[in-house]
Amino acid sequence: MTVIVLSGPVGAGKSSLTAILSKYLGTKPFYESVDDNPVLPLFYKDPLKYTYLLQLFFLNTRFHSIKKALSDDNNVLDRSIYEDSLFFHMNADIGRANDLEVQTYDELLESMMKELERMPKRHPDLLVHINVSYETMIRRIQKRGRSYEQLSFDPTLEDYYKRMLRYYEKWYDDYDYSPKMMIDGDHYDFMASESDRTEVLDQITQKLKQVGKLPKNWQAGEIATESIEFSS
Numbered sequence: 427m428t429v430i431v432l433s434g435p436v437g438a439g440k441s442s443l444t445a446i447l448s449k450y451l452g453t454k455p456f457y458e459s460v461d462d463n464p465v466l467p468l469f470y471k472d473p474l475k476y477t478y479l480l481q482l483f484f485l486n487t488r489f490h491s492i493k494k495a496l497s498d499d500n501n502v503l504d505r506s507i508y509e510d511s512l513f514f515h516m517n518a519d520i521g522r523a524n525d526l527e528v529q530t531y532d533e534l535l536e537s538m539m540k541e542l543e544r545m546p547k548r549h550p551d552l553l554v555h556i557n558v559s560y561e562t563m564i565r566r567i568q569k570r571g572r573s574y575e576q577l578s579f580d581p582t583l584e585d586y587y588k589r590m591l592r593y594y595e596k597w598y599d600d601y602d603y604s605p606k607m608m609i610d611g612d613h614y615d616f617m618a619s620e621s622d623r624t625e626v627l628d629q630i631t632q633k634l635k636q637v638g639k640l641p642k643n644w645q646a647g648e649i650a651t652e653s654i655e656f657s658s
């Protein structure tokens with residue numbers, strides 16, 4: 427039984443790969459709350475006002491997802507709870523949260539992580555990180571088309587996204603809750619190219635095998651994107 431979490435910046439391809447991978451492995455996908463998230467558009471419109479609320483919203487929904495995923499023990503999640511702190515501290519560093527909010531958030535996160543430590547399975551079996559350049563990130567954000575994420579909606583998002591990529595570099599280097607691997611999201615178009623998709627899935631199954639988490643009787647599932655339901 428395997429729990430895999432995806433990580434990566436906005437538009438990296440986490441939800442897309444979650445759909446593909448869960449179908450391939452025959453496990454259940456978990457998606458972060460985006461289209462049904464009432465705070466996200468407010469945050470992009472007025473980040474100073476809504477950073478703290480958005481962070482609490484995400485922390486709460488992700489905590490429930492990861493708890494469920496760790497108890498079901500056969501899932502792929504499209505973002506890890508370990509990235510929440512990256513987002514919050516990045517926003518705090520640009521003045522969108524005060525010291526008291528940072529302290530309160532950090533204490534809350536620590537309590538939640540302690541609660542996860544008490545689960546029979548404490549951490550995912552594998553982190554799959556999708557690495558993308560700024561150019562790829564922007565192309566994908568445009569392709570997906572959420573209005574509030576576009577540079578035309580707020581030109582300061584350029585700095586925000588570039589900063590996010592820098593924070594993710596360090597975050598990935600420091601991550602040590604589980605085995606981890608990186609997918610080259612610039613190089614592989616796992617949406618349109620079947621051979622790229624096969625290559626990426628192969629890299630992930632090799633890693634699962636290496637860490638002893640590929641079930642012995644496992645058979646590859648369907649990987650044609652037409653047969654996959656994408657959700658984000």
Ligand SMILES: Nc1ncnc2c1ncn2[C@@H]1O[C@H](COP(=O)(O)OP(=O)(O)OP(=O)(O)O)[C@@H](O)[C@H]1O
Pocket residue numbers: 434435436437438439440441442443460504566567569570611614615616617618658
């Ligand atoms: N490797 C890829 N090659 C080409 N297009 C891709 C790739 N990965 C994702 N896309 C496209 O990029 C867009 C963003 O992908 P997706 O929604 O999966 O990103 P995400 O990492 O889940 O983003 P977010 O965290 O912001 O929700 C989608 O339109 C998807 O079809």
Ligand SMILES: Nc1nc(=O)c2ncn([C@H]3C[C@H](O)[C@@H](CO)O3)c2[nH]1
Pocket residue numbers: 436458460466469480481484509510513514517575
């Ligand atoms: N501020 C902030 N904190 C988070 O924890 C967080 N998690 C996701 N997101 C934003 C990125 C995408 O626009 C969109 C989908 O990932 O939601 C976040 N934004």
